[in-house]
Amino acid sequence: MSRDMNVFDTFDIAIIGCGPAGLSAAINGAIRKKKVAIFGTDFCSPKLHHAPHIDNYLGFHNIKGEELRQRFLQHVTAMGLKISQSKITGVYPDQNGFTLQSRDKFYAAKTVILASGVSTIKPIEQEIEYLGRGVSYCATCDGPLYKGKKVIILAYNKEGLEEANFLAELASEVTLVSQVKEQDAQGIQLDKSIKVVNGKPLRIIGEIWATGVALDSGEIHADGIFIIRDSVLPDQLVPGLDFSTKGIKVDRTGATNIPGVFAAGDCIGAPYQLSKATGEGQVAALSAVKYIDELKARS
Template sequence: MENIYDLVIIGSGPAGVSAALTARHRGKSALIVATSPEDSALWKAEHVDNYPGFHNAAGAEIVTALVKHAEASGVEFMRGRALAAADMGGVFGVSVGADFVQGRSLVLACGLNRAKPFPGEAEYLGRGVSYCATCDGMLYRGRRVAVVGLSAEAPEEAEYLRQIGCEVEYFDSDRARKYAVKGAERVTALTAGGVDYACECVFIFRAGLDPAALMPGLATGGGHILVGADMSASIPGIYAAGDVAGAPYQAAKAVGEGCVAGLAACKYVESKIKEEK
C-alpha cells in the first residue's frame, strides 16, 4: 500500500511549518507539499522586526530557518504545486503535478491567494488552460504554447516544456500586467497587454491556488477558508492556518494557528485510528 501520512500539509510558510513541527512532536508523520520557499509571502519581506526571536531579520532568513527546523525534525517535503484535493473516504488524496499523495488529515496553509483568475481562464480550464507542465506538456509537443510565469518555479517549468519540444513564449509581470485567455471550442490565443499571441495552450504558474478550487465543497468567505476555534474547516479532517484562514496577516499569528491546526489534526487522526481498531 502506498504511504499514507498522518498529516499532509500544503504550504511551507510559517503556518505550514508550525503545523508539521507540532505533528512531529506528537509522534505523527507529516508531509509538506509546497512550491518554492520563495513563494511564501514572508520571503518578500525585506525587514521583519515583529517576529519573536529574530531582530531586524530578512523574511527570507526566517523562512529558511523554519524549513531547516522542520527538516531536522523529520518533516518530509515534496516540492510541487498541489492542484486538487479530494476526500476519498477516510483518507485525503492530493494531486501534486503528476504525482499523488495521501494523508489521514489535511492542513491547508497555502497563504493568501491574491490573484484573480484571468478573463477566460476558468472557462478554458482543461480546454487549453493548464496549471501543470508535467501533466499536460506532452499534449502540446511541436505546438505553440504561452507560459504566464508568476511563481518562482515558473522559469523551470517553461524550460521543461521547451525540452519536450513545445514552442514556448514566456510572459511574466515585467512583460505584461493584464492577461486574458481567448478561444472558441479550445484556446486560440493569450492576450498580453492588449496584444494577442496565438497558441494552443496557456500554462499559468502562480504560487497560490484559490482554496475553493483546490478542495471543492470547502466553506469559504471573503477569500478565506472558514474555520472554527481549533482551525477545523467545514470538512472533517481538514484544517486551515495562517493567511488563508484570515487576517491579521502576520507571521506570528500564522505560526500560532499552525500549532493549533497541527494539534487538532493529530487528535483527529488518533480518533480515526481508534475507530478503525
C-alpha cells in the same frame, strides 16, 4: 525526478505552505508521531525574510526577521522534517483520505493542512471560467490530451520553461509566452521547436472552449493553454472549498467544510500576524491528529 505519475508517497498529514503557519503545523504533527509532508517553495516565508525587525513575537524582542526565519527552518530540520518543492496542483478526496497531484507524481495523505499564506496571484481575465475547458495548470497531467495539437504555455516561473520543453515532445506546436526574468531563466535551454512570443497575457479568449490568449501585443491561438505559476489558488487547488471575502472559511479548530482538510495562517484571513499564524498552525495540526486518531478508533 522522473515523470512516473504512478508513484505514491503516503503521509498522515500533508501541509501545503512553508511559512510560519505551515512549519508550526509540521512540528506539532511530528511531535505527535504522525508522518508529515511539507510542500513549499525554494524560499520559505519571504515576508519574514524582509522584516527588518520583529517586536511582537513573545520571547524574541527586536529580532531580525531573517534570523527568526532561520530559527524556524533549523527547528524543522532538527526534527528530521524536509520541505519538498513539489508544487501541488490538485487535492482530491479518495477512500483513504486525499490524493495530492504534483507535476511529477502523486502523494497520498489522511489529512491536509492548507497554509499557503495570502495569495498575490491575480488570474488573468477569463482564466478561471475556462479552467478545465482548454486551460490547465499542469502540463504533466493534461499534456497527453494535446498530443499532436497546438498549445500555448504562459510561464511565470522557471518550471514553466521546463514544462514548455516537456510539451514540445508531445504537441505539434508550442508557443511560449514567458514572464520569467532573465536571471531566473538561467540554466534552461529551450527546445528549438518552441516559438517564443513576447507580451503580457491579458485574457483567455474563446467561446465554449478556450482557443487562445489575448496579449498586450496581439492575439495568439491554440488548442490548449497551460498556465504555470508558483502556486495555485486554494479554491482551484481543492475543489469545493468554502471561501469568504476574508479567506478560507474555518471553525475554531481550523477545520474547513471538507472533512480532513484544515487551514491556518494568513490564508484564513486577517490579522496577518506572526503569532496568529504559528498558533493557528498548531491548532490545525492538533485537529488533524485528533481527526486521524478518531478514524483509527472507528476502523
